[in-house]
Amino acid sequence: MWRKKNEFKPDRMGSGILNKLYITQRQRLLLLKWALFALLLVLLSLIQDVVLCRLSIRGATTDLVSASILLLCVMLPTDTCAVFALISSVLYFFSGMAAGPYSIIFLTALGIFMNIFRYSYLRKGFVSTLLCAGFGLTVYELILFVTGLFLEYTTTGRFSAFCITSGISVAIMPLLYPIFLSISKIGGESWKE
Numbered sequence: 476m477w478r479k480k481n482e483f484k485p486d487r488m489g490s491g492i493l494n495k496l497y498i499t500q501r502q503r504l505l506l507l508k509w510a511l512f513a514l515l516l517v518l519l520s521l522i523q524d525v526v527l528c529r530l531s532i533r534g535a536t537t538d539l540v541s542a543s544i545l546l547l548c549v550m551l552p553t554d555t556c557a558v559f560a561l562i563s564s565v566l567y568f569f570s571g572m573a574a575g576p577y578s579i580i581f582l583t584a585l586g587i588f589m590n591i592f593r594y595s596y597l598r599k600g601f602v603s604t605l606l607c608a609g610f611g612l613t614v615y616e617l618i619l620f621v622t623g624l625f626l627e628y629t630t631t632g633r634f635s636a637f638c639i640t641s642g643i644s645v646a647i648m649p650l651l652y653p654i655f656l657s658i659s660k661i662g663g664e665s666w667k668e
Contacts, residue, residue, distance in 0.1 A: 501662055501663065504661050504662035504663075505661075505662040507661055507662070508658060508659065508661040508662050511658045511661070512547065512655075512658060515543070515654065515655075515658065516540065516543055516544075516563065519539045519540055519543050519651075520539070520540050520567075520570060520572060522539065523536075523537065523538075523539040523540060523572065524572065527539065532639055532643070533635060533636060533639060534633070534636045535635075535636040535637070535638075535639035535640040535643065536640060536643070537640065537643050537644050537647060538612070538616070538640055538641075538644045539644065539647065540567055540570075540572060541567070541578075541582060541612060541615060541644070542608070542612050542644040542645070542647060542648055542651070543651060543655075544560065544563050544564060544567065544582055544586060545582070545585060545586055545589065545608045545611045545612050545615065546604070546605075546608040546648055546651055546652065546655060547559060547563075547655055548560050548585075548586030548587070548589060548590050548608075548611075549586070549589050549590055549593055549604050549607045549608045549611070550604055550655055550656070550659055551590065551659070553587075553590050553591060553594055556586060556587060556590040557583075557587050559586075560582060560583040560586035560587055561579075561583050563582075564578065564579045564582035564583050564586075565579055567579075567582070574619050574622075574623070575622070575626075577622055578619070581615055581618050581619070582615065585611045585614060585615050586611065588611075589607040589608065589610065589611040590607075592607060593607045601652065604652065605645075605648055605649060605652065608645075608648055609645040609648060612641060612644055612645055612648075613641045613645065616637050616638075616640055616641040616644075617637065617641075619637065620633070620634060620637040
């Protein structure tokens with residue numbers, strides 16, 4: 476009969492929307508990591524379209540977005556790589572910068588293949604990452620050239636432009652690697668042995 480008044484406390488009303496979301500600290504860090512990756516890819520596409528498209532060496536320019544996608548694919552775990560490669564290559568195509576719809580298939584397949592090759596046969600490190608990503612980008616540019624020849628979008632005289640584009644883009648990868656590595660450390664690793 477003598478109950479305390481403070482025995483039952485109703486829920487607080489009017490709290491923010493973030494308090495109703497049940498997201499752990501690690502999940503928030505992972506969302507931050509993927510948001511930073513997305514912003515960096517958008518920034519690189521802007522740099523490619525606004526600044527670097529005006530600089531050309533014998534008709535060749537860089538391919539920053541493809542280089543970034545393949546570099547990130549090689550750095551990510553295999554299961555995450557497959558989803559990232561597909562989503563980013565689709566968005567790359569819809570941005571209007573990609574060579575054609577076939578670039579979705581080529582970027583996704585090469586990203587996954589290079590990731591599996593690196594995790595299966597090479598040690599995790601700077602050299603192996605750049606080797607696999609650079610090889611993947613070179614193969615991607617060669618496939619684009621062959622596809623362009625087949626679809627009659629280019630001529631054989633433009634082969635040197637494709638090689639120069641590949642070489643310049645591979646040369647830029649070591650500059651992108653530390654940025655991607657520092658962002659990928661946000662949120663920790665999902666599995667530690």
